[in-house]
Amino acid sequence: MNQDSTERIVTALSDWIAHAAPGARLPSNRALMARHGASPVTVQKAMRRLAALGLIESRPGVGTFTRAGRTARAADYGWQTAALGTPPARMPVLSSTQRTVAPDAIALHSGYPAPELLPERLVRQALGRAARRNTAVLRSPAAGSPDLQAWFAGELASAAPVGVTPASARDSLIIAGSQSGLSSIFRAVVGVGQPLLIESPTYWGAILAAAQAGVELVPVPAGPEGPDPEAVARAFAESGARGFYAQPSFANPTGAVWPEATRSAVLELVRRNGAFLIEDDWAHDLAIDAAPRPIAAEDEDGHVIYLRSLTKSVSPALRVAAVIARGPARDRILADRAAESMYVSGLLQAAVLDVVTQPAWRTHLRGLREQLRARRDLLLDALREHAPTATVETVPRGGLNLWVRLPDGSDAEQVVRECAARGVVLAPGSEWFPAEPSGAFVRLNYSGEGPERFPEAAGVLGDVLSGS
Amino acid sequence: MNQDSTERIVTALSDWIAHAAPGARLPSNRALMARHGASPVTVQKAMRRLAALGLIESRPGVGTFTRAGRTARAADYGWQTAALGTPPARMPVLSSTQRTVAPDAIALHSGYPAPELLPERLVRQALGRAARRNTAVLRSPAAGSPDLQAWFAGELASAAPVGVTPASARDSLIIAGSQSGLSSIFRAVVGVGQPLLIESPTYWGAILAAAQAGVELVPVPAGPEGPDPEAVARAFAESGARGFYAQPSFANPTGAVWPEATRSAVLELVRRNGAFLIEDDWAHDLAIDAAPRPIAAEDEDGHVIYLRSLTKSVSPALRVAAVIARGPARDRILADRAAESMYVSGLLQAAVLDVVTQPAWRTHLRGLREQLRARRDLLLDALREHAPTATVETVPRGGLNLWVRLPDGSDAEQVVRECAARGVVLAPGSEWFPAEPSGAFVRLNYSGEGPERFPEAAGVLGDVLSGS
Numbered sequence: 001m002n003q004d005s006t007e008r009i010v011t012a013l014s015d016w017i018a019h020a021a022p023g024a025r026l027p028s029n030r031a032l033m034a035r036h037g038a039s040p041v042t043v044q045k046a047m048r049r050l051a052a053l054g055l056i057e058s059r060p061g062v063g064t065f066t067r068a069g070r071t072a073r074a075a076d077y078g079w080q081t082a083a084l085g086t087p088p089a090r091m092p093v094l095s096s097t098q099r100t101v102a103p104d105a106i107a108l109h110s111g112y113p114a115p116e117l118l119p120e121r122l123v124r125q126a127l128g129r130a131a132r133r134n135t136a137v138l139r140s141p142a143a144g145s146p147d148l149q150a151w152f153a154g155e156l157a158s159a160a161p162v163g164v165t166p167a168s169a170r171d172s173l174i175i176a177g178s179q180s181g182l183s184s185i186f187r188a189v190v191g192v193g194q195p196l197l198i199e200s201p202t203y204w205g206a207i208l209a210a211a212q213a214g215v216e217l218v219p220v221p222a223g224p225e226g227p228d229p230e231a232v233a234r235a236f237a238e239s240g241a242r243g244f245y246a247q248p249s250f251a252n253p254t255g256a257v258w259p260e261a262t263r264s265a266v267l268e269l270v271r272r273n274g275a276f277l278i279e280d281d282w283a284h285d286l287a288i289d290a291a292p293r294p295i296a297a298e299d300e301d302g303h304v305i306y307l308r309s310l311t312k313s314v315s316p317a318l319r320v321a322a323v324i325a326r327g328p329a330r331d332r333i334l335a336d337r338a339a340e341s342m343y344v345s346g347l348l349q350a351a352v353l354d355v356v357t358q359p360a361w362r363t364h365l366r367g368l369r370e371q372l373r374a375r376r377d378l379l380l381d382a383l384r385e386h387a388p389t390a391t392v393e394t395v396p397r398g399g400l401n402l403w404v405r406l407p408d409g410s411d412a413e414q415v416v417r418e419c420a421a422r423g424v425v426l427a428p429g430s431e432w433f434p435a436e437p438s439g440a441f442v443r444l445n446y447s448g449e450g451p452e453r454f455p456e457a458a459g460v461l462g463d464v465l466s467g468s
Numbered sequence: 469m470n471q472d473s474t475e476r477i478v479t480a481l482s483d484w485i486a487h488a489a490p491g492a493r494l495p496s497n498r499a500l501m502a503r504h505g506a507s508p509v510t511v512q513k514a515m516r517r518l519a520a521l522g523l524i525e526s527r528p529g530v531g532t533f534t535r536a537g538r539t540a541r542a543a544d545y546g547w548q549t550a551a552l553g554t555p556p557a558r559m560p561v562l563s564s565t566q567r568t569v570a571p572d573a574i575a576l577h578s579g580y581p582a583p584e585l586l587p588e589r590l591v592r593q594a595l596g597r598a599a600r601r602n603t604a605v606l607r608s609p610a611a612g613s614p615d616l617q618a619w620f621a622g623e624l625a626s627a628a629p630v631g632v633t634p635a636s637a638r639d640s641l642i643i644a645g646s647q648s649g650l651s652s653i654f655r656a657v658v659g660v661g662q663p664l665l666i667e668s669p670t671y672w673g674a675i676l677a678a679a680q681a682g683v684e685l686v687p688v689p690a691g692p693e694g695p696d697p698e699a700v701a702r703a704f705a706e707s708g709a710r711g712f713y714a715q716p717s718f719a720n721p722t723g724a725v726w727p728e729a730t731r732s733a734v735l736e737l738v739r740r741n742g743a744f745l746i747e748d749d750w751a752h753d754l755a756i757d758a759a760p761r762p763i764a765a766e767d768e769d770g771h772v773i774y775l776r777s778l779t780k781s782v783s784p785a786l787r788v789a790a791v792i793a794r795g796p797a798r799d800r801i802l803a804d805r806a807a808e809s810m811y812v813s814g815l816l817q818a819a820v821l822d823v824v825t826q827p828a829w830r831t832h833l834r835g836l837r838e839q840l841r842a843r844r845d846l847l848l849d850a851l852r853e854h855a856p857t858a859t860v861e862t863v864p865r866g867g868l869n870l871w872v873r874l875p876d877g878s879d880a881e882q883v884v885r886e887c888a889a890r891g892v893v894l895a896p897g898s899e900w901f902p903a904e905p906s907g908a909f910v911r912l913n914y915s916g917e918g919p920e921r922f923p924e925a926a927g928v929l930g931d932v933l934s935g936s
Contacts, residue, residue, distance in 0.1 A: 007597070045827075052825040053615065054622035075633065077770040077795025079742050083710040084657065084796055098610065098810075115605040127599035127815070129475075131592050137583040139784040142566065147521065154522035165543065176644055180809045187680075189552065192660070205810070212655075212807035242551040274547050302545040316607040317815040327545025328552055339680035340808070341648045342566075342673070347595070347785040348813060357520040 005038050009046035012036070017055050017066050026056060026064040095204050096416075097443075101425045106449055106457045109427040111252075112316055113286075113400060113447035117371055119355060119364040123315045126354035130347050140346035142338045144174025144322070148353045152322035156306060159297035166297065167306075172324045173334055176344045178282065178309040179205050180337070181323040182245075185278055185305055186213035188336040189329050190243050197235050197244040199227055201403075201432035201441070203252045203280065206245055210434075217434040220244075222251065224394035226258035229265035236273045243276045244269075249292050250283035253403040253432045253443045255396020263295055270303045276329065277304045282399075285313035285365060288373045289397040302326035305333075310352055312400070313368070320344065320352045372447060376402070379446040382454040387462035390442075400447040403429070406440040407465060415464055416442060424460040473506050477514035480504070485523050485534050494524060494532040563672050564884075565911075569893045574917055574925045577895040579720075580784055581754075581868060581915040585839055587823060587832040591783045594822035598815050608814030610806045612642025612790070616821045620790035624774060627765035634765065635774075640792045641802055644812045646750065646777040647673050648805070649791040650713075653746055653773055654681035656804040657797050658711050665703050665712040667695055669871075669900035669909070671720045671748065674713055678902075685902045688712075690719065692862035694726035697733035704741045711744045712737075717760050718751035721871040721900045721911045723864025731763055738771045744797065745772045750867075753781035753833060756841045757865040770794035773801075778820055780868070781836070788812065788820045840915060843922075844870070847914040850922040855930035858910075868915040871897070874908040875933060883932055884910060892928040 009032065016026075027035070032043045047064065050056045058064040097111045130136065143149065150169035157166030175181045182205065190196045192214035198206065200219035210217055218239045220227045226248060235241065244266070248258040258266070270277045277295065284292045296306035302325070309321035325333055355361055376395070379402055383390055389407045396402065406412055416428045429441025442461075449457070477500065484494075495503070500511045515532065518524045526532040565579045598604065611617065618637040625634030643649045650673065658664045660682035666674065668687035678685055686707045688695045694716060703709065712734070716726040726734070738745045745763065752760045764774035770793070777789035793801055823829055844863070847870055851858055857875045864870065874880055884896045897909025910929075917925070 048827055049825055052827075053821075054618055075768065075770070075794065077797075080770060080796045083742050083744065084800065085659070087800065100609070112607060115602075118605050120605055123604055124599050127604060128596055131595035131599065134583075136591055136595060136785050137586050137588055137783050139580060141568070150522055176809060176813075179807075183808045191553070192682075208807045212804065214660075274551050276551065300543065302543070302548060315605050317604050317813050319811075319813045326543065328548045329545075332552065332555065336680065339647075339676045340651045341644060343787075345644075345785050345787045345813070345816060348816070357517055359516055359520075 005036065005042050006045045006049065009036050009038060009043060010049050013046065013050055014053075014055065017050070020066050022066055024066045026066070028063070095208070095431055096427045097204070097431070099425070102423075104423065105420075106424045106453045106460075108444045108446070108449055108457060109425045110445055110448045111400070112312060112445075114449070117368060117447055118313075118315050119361065120315075122355045122358055122360055122364065123318065123351070126351040126358075129354060130350040133350065135346045135350040138346055140174075140343045140349060142343050143170070143334055144172070144344060145346055145349045145353070148174055148320070148349045149322070151353055151356065152308065152324065155308070156294055156297055156324055159294055161298060164298060165300050167324045167326055171326050171330055172322050173330070173337060174344050174349060175321050175323055175337060176341065176348075177311050177319040178280065178307045178321040179209060180341070181307050181321055181333075182206050182209040182280070183212060184333050184336040184340065185307075185323065185325075186210050186215045188332040189276060189278075189305065190215045195239040195241040197232065197239070197241050198434050199246050199251065200434050200438070201253055201429065202245070202434065203247065203282070204431040206280065207432075207434050210245075219434045221438070222246075222254065222256060224254065224256050226251065226256045226262050227266070229262055229269065232266055232269055236269060236275065241275065242273070243278055245278040245280065247280045247282060248295055249281060249290075250286065250396060250398030252282060252399060253401050253429070253441075255394045255399050255401065255403060257290055257397050267295055267298065267303070271301065275303070278307070279304050280307045282307070282309060282312070284308050285310070286368070286372060286400060287398040288369055288376065292398070296324060302329060305329060310356065313365075314352055314355050318348050318352050318355075320348050372398075372400070375446040375451050378451045379444060379454045379458070382458035383461070386455060386458035387465060389465050390461060400445050402444045402446060404442050404444055406442065408440075410440040410465065412437070412440040412442055415440075415461075418464045419460055422460045422464070424457045426461070473504065473510050474513045474517065477504050477506060477511060478517050481514065481518055482521075482523065485518070488534050490534055492534045494534065496531070563676070563899055564895045565672070565899070567893070570891075572891065573888075574892045574921045574928075576912045576914070576917055576925060577893045578913055578916045579868070580780060580913075582917070585836060585915055586781075586783050587829065588783075590823045590826055590828055590832065591786065591819070594819040594826075597822060598818040601818065603814045603818040606814055608642075608811045608817060610811050611638070611802055612640070612812060613814055613817045613821070616642055616788075616817045617790070619821055619824065620776065620792065623776070624762055624765055624792055627762055629766060632766060633768050635792045635794055639794050639798055640790050641798070641805060642812050642817055643789050643791055643805060644809065644816075645779050645787040646748065646775045646789040647677060648809070649775050649789060649801075650674050650677040650748070651681060652801050652804040652808065653775075653791065653793075654678050654683050656800040657744060657746075657773065658683045663707040663709040665700065665707070665709050666902050667714050667719065668902050668906070669721055669897065670713070670902065671715065671750070672899040674748065675900075675902050678713075687902045689906070690714075690722065690724060692722065692724050694719065694724045694730050695734075697730055697737065700734055700737055704737060704743065709743065710741070711746055713746040713748065715748045715750060716763055717749060717758075718754065718864060718866030720750060720867060721869050721897070721909075723862045723867050723869065723871060725758055725865050735763055735766065735771070739769065743771070746775070747772050748775045750775070750777060750780070752776050753778070754836070754840060754868060755866040756837055756844065760866070764792060770797060773797060778824065781833075782820055782823050786816050786820050786823075788816050840866075840868070843914040843919050846919045847912060847922045847926070850926035851929070854923060854926035855933060857933050858929060868913050870912045870914060872910050872912055874910065876908075878908040878933065880905070880908040880910055883908075883929070886932045887928055890928045890932070892925045894929070
């Protein structure tokens with residue numbers, strides 16, 4: 001199709017321009033027609049797109065040139081220092097998990113699975129259908145599309161024991177990814193200067209959202225079996241906190257799954273303390289050796305605020321998640337979301353719902369489980385063979401990551417830097433600790449990089465650790 | 469196609485189920501095959517989709533039924549009252565502009581244009597293309613897609629006078645709609661408990677975002693010519709504020725465009741006070757009788773923080789906007805956005821960029837201008853004829869709304885209620901005032917409803933105002 005040849009030329013020339021000097025002359029239209037086997041109309045269309053993108057400018061009678069940057073004078077924004085004052089909290093813009101790396105590096109640092117682990121065909125088809133429906137041009141309600149609300153509520157209800165009244169569709173609020181949910185929950189339910197219990201180590205994004213909301217974190221140590229309920233009880237008593245943020249299933253980064261006794265003890269503790277458990281079920285669709293079992297399904301007094309995202313299992317581009325909460329907490333979270341962003345694109349909501357209600361979605365999840373298991377085991381094997389001094393305390397029963405303890409006395413940041421210099425990108429464990437790290441750790445994602453590169457990566461880590 | 473007949477049956481049955489009692493028996497598969505001229509496979513596929521949506525359950529050997537609600541016990545979330553405490557500010561979840569109304573009502577209350585005023589074909593094509601590209605399965609950087617950043621920066625740069633260094637692509641941060649931008653700017657640049665000047669009346673969403681961020685609003689009266697610079701100077705001096713939120717072009721709700729003298733005086737005032745002008749250019753693409761002229765294009769010291777959204781001109785489903793800011797302010801806003809929501813769907817960014825770089829986009833904007841002008845004038849004529857005691861001080865030179873003053877002594881809320889009872893939905897003016905309203909106003913959107921209904925709507929308003 002003509003449209004596609006235009007796009008092809010636009011893409012090729014954008015690449016060329018990216019590497020050309022500002023003011024460089026573009027090949028003539030005639031040369032472009034020859035090179036791309038395209039008609040004059042197609043080439044002209046491509047040039048108009050590039051001009052609209054601000055990449056080129058044509059000087060009639062002379063030729064077409066990459067756009068020369070205007071000569072910028074050095075700006076001094078020093079006056080802003082007085083207007084802005086000291087920042088309320090040290091907030092890094094980027095976690096090391098979000099770093100862009102050289103294309104030939106072995107990337108084990110990111111928090112996302114590789115595109116080949118996503119239901120790519122379902123996503124593209126669903127988007128195509130959503131583009132043809134009214135969802136392409138309409139607003140969504142603030143709480144989300146009622147169908148998608150019902151789906152999230154139904155997923156949780158399907159895990160509810162007999163006799164427990166499950167949360168309703170109305171209790172399920174659609175948000176643009178779980179980070180938005182964390183921010184709203186911390187602002188609306190915890191509040192500035194208020195204490196919040198949090199596992200240590202835990203998801204860095206939750207630590208970041210808490211810093212932004214001005215929440216005071218109270219770390220509770222969490223090992224391969226999650227937190228010790230006695231420690232949770234003490235932390236509630238000492239801090240007077242009204243909330244506990246936790247990942248009871250396949251915790252990020254440790255992979256821990258809370259045993260039954262911990263689940264019921266913590267649920268009892270939040271009830272007794274008139275508090276909320278903020279349950280982040282981030283890896284619900286990323287289970288490997290254990291079924292996901294949301295604690296929220298066992299709560300009927302509104303003590304559990306539940307977060308589930310589809311960003312990592314459907315597609316990072318379909319940024320959709322839900323908060324399920326009941327009572328006044330639900331109303332406050334919704335009011336905060338509405339003030340923060342009004343509503344979530346109904347198109348993304350329609351596409352996500354389409355994907356997860358196709359029969360092929362269940363098939364995909366079964367296949368994903370096998371692939372995650374194989375990748376996890378390959379990385380474990382590679383570490384055992386090539387980096388024997390690095391240890392993995394918990395073999396994760398779900399999720400995307402290995403939490404690797406380095407030998408005593410290691411400097412994790414230094415190890416990460418040396419691995420990076422040899423082309424292997426890891427994430428330093430310190431980012432997952434709300435206070436000082438309890439040891440030297442690195443986090444390795446086994447779902448983002450091709451498993452054929454795991455031995456090489458483990459070899460580099462082993463060499464760095466042995467100082468060779 | 470088979471897929472489409474499945475979807476047709478799903479849609480038809482969803483409607484039927486919405487009106488059926490829980491536990492009602494569905495028509496037999498045979499009856500459905502006959503009614504929809506569909507194959508058994510197609511009908512079974514539709515039933516599986518409905519089951520996946522949680523709408524039906526089948527009892528083998530008996531039939532298929534709408535899902536019976538579980539018997540819910542009455543829940544008491546009273547314990548949450550102690551945990552949550554008093555809310556920090558009265559935050560309504562919904563403005564009356566977001567209300568859903570009966571399908572036969574005449575709706576002049578909403579803030580959005582009708583789908584027929586959107587570039588629907590371009591939007592659908594762009595989404596189709598974005599669905600086929602890698603953007604469907606990849607994450608976007610926190611600051612946005614570099615191409616789209618460059619486009620927003622280029623738009624502003626094209627309005628920069630000679631000698632002014634325009635903001636760069638890096639200064640342009642992509643956000644999911646301008647409400648998110650307001651929230652981040654108020655949190656990161658103004659701060660809890662700090663004063664912020666704001667026009668009165670002004671956009672209700674800005675008042676809401678300020679309440680959420682805990683910002684103290686300092687109202688500055690704004691008439692048909694915007695604010696009086698002397699009043700702005702006094703408000704800066706008295707409050708010590710470091711920021712002024714304003715809509716200098718086609719202000720919502722009044723439609724005011726600041727004259728040249730006000731533009732340069734306010735820019736000089738923010739410079740002299742070491743302060744920020746937060747310029748919300750919400751109606752950039754909705755100009756009618758005057759060209760949009762961003763003040764930000766004349767700033768080179770980082771005093772203007774600029775907001776531009778494509779939500780109302782491209783599609784409410786492609787929720788994409790940009791904040792353009794420089795220096796440390798830019799860094800703080802980006803850090804706040806990253807903590808709040810990490811990143812914006814790259815798919816929506818790709819689709820929006822595709823739309824606004826097509827040659828047909830310019831053609832669309834020219835046509836939109838004519839349609840907005842015609843609709844505005846038709847509503848003005850209808851009011852003059854049928855509701856002569858309602859007055860419009862400023863004929864808006866852009867935007868979507870008429871700001872209508874009711875006769876002295878009217879109770880705007882009461883008028884709105886009486887009109888609603890007669891099938892005409894208006895928005896009461898009080899929502900646009902940061903403090904007490906300065907008079908009885910209603911806001912009428914001329915872009916959402918079919919103009920053939922304007923005389924009837926104006927007739928109802930006239931009758932209500934004359935008490936007949």
